Amino acid sequence: xxxxxxxxxxxxxxxxxxxxxxxxxxxxxxxxxxxxxxxxxxxxxxxxxxxxxxxxxxxxxxxxxxxxxxxxxxxxxxxxxxxxxxxxxxxxxxxxxxxx
Numbered sequence: 001x002x003x004x005x006x007x008x009x010x011x012x013x014x015x016x017x018x019x020x021x022x023x024x025x026x027x028x029x030x031x032x033x034x035x036x037x038x039x040x041x042x043x044x045x046x047x048x049x050x051x052x053x054x055x056x057x058x059x060x061x062x063x064x065x066x067x068x069x070x071x072x073x074x075x076x077x078x079x080x081x082x083x084x085x086x087x088x089x090x091x092x093x094x095x096x097x098x099x100x
Contacts, residue, residue, distance in 0.1 A: 047074050057082050061089065 020034045027034075046052045053074060060070045060082055071079040 043073075053078075057085075061086050
């Protein structure tokens, strides 16, 4: 894990935080470790979900996220595949527009 850390604040249901605190007690950890692990696992799983992956790809194709953001979400190899497809789609669109 990177030593570069950022402090964040958010609101969550009390019961959810209580559960995180209880798990931290059981594991001899702290709330931050529990929440960081949960977030990391969620992001990893979401990037492998086909529907979420298509949303991510769509955001990249629509220039809503950068290639670096794409790469951080889906990994280098998958991002490279999306970049190739985006270029192909852009070329097809250009070809269609020149035919009009």
